[in-house]
Amino acid sequence: MSYTTIQKDFYRESGKWLSSWEILKKCINPNLHFIYVLRKAQKYNNKPVSGIFWKFVLRHYQIKYGYQIYPETEIGEGFYLGHWGSLVINPKAKIGKNCNIAQGVTIGQQNRGKLQGFPTISDEVWIGANAVIVGGITIGSNVLIAPNSYVNFDVPANSVVVGNPGVIYPAESATESYINNKI
Known part of the structure; x- marks a missing residue:
């Protein structure tokens, strides 16, 4: 099975491979929520509409959580x-x-x-x-x-x-x- 980058990030937290639904449920944790939004912004960074949407969402959570990490950062x-x-x-x-x-x-x-x-x-x-x-x-x-x-x-x-x-x-x-x- 091929796992997404988000699944691999979330695996680090729990040691378990999670489905997409389980990942969304884990997003009540501010750290995991921010990583989820960051990875979406990175994935869609060069797309005209979805890229702008995810950058806007990321900016909101940068301010909310105090993380200054940008989609251009290679992680x-x-x-x-x-x-x-x-x-x-x-x-x-x-x-x-x-x-x-x-x-x-x-x-x-x-x-x-x-x-x-x-x-x-x-x-x-x-x-x-x-x-x-x-x-x-x-x-x-x-x-x-x-x-x-x-x-x-x-x-x-x-x-x-x-x-x-x-x-x-x-x-x-x-x-x-x-x-x-x-x-």
Whole structure:
């Protein structure tokens, strides 16, 4: 059976494959509701009528829930928002599969200097509350970014980043028990 991106996102939350009807029932959860609307806006982004409709709906829920994520943002399957609350992701950032993002996180652009640009975040990255990730940097796979960390440098795979300024610690099982129900 082929699963949709929305089904894969919702699987991360429950560990169960849901039908379309079950997905709609789960949309009382603000995080899942926003992901549902975001994925619809992404799917129809370049369509004249439905694209405008879903962008309008998305804008409503961006304001309601405090998530600033745009349809242009490339986000892999299995996206998981840990908690309801303020969240800012630049539309040019790239996020891989099976990534968890907590409340208060900023993933943004750096406008000057050698790291000018937007972050690229690989697969299976866990980003803790109030972390800030900025600049033309790359975060490797299986990386845990601790709450309140500031990251404006490349992070190799299999690492934990802690602090402001962030310090990298190698860890083969960095996201074990943090990222559940991987797709």
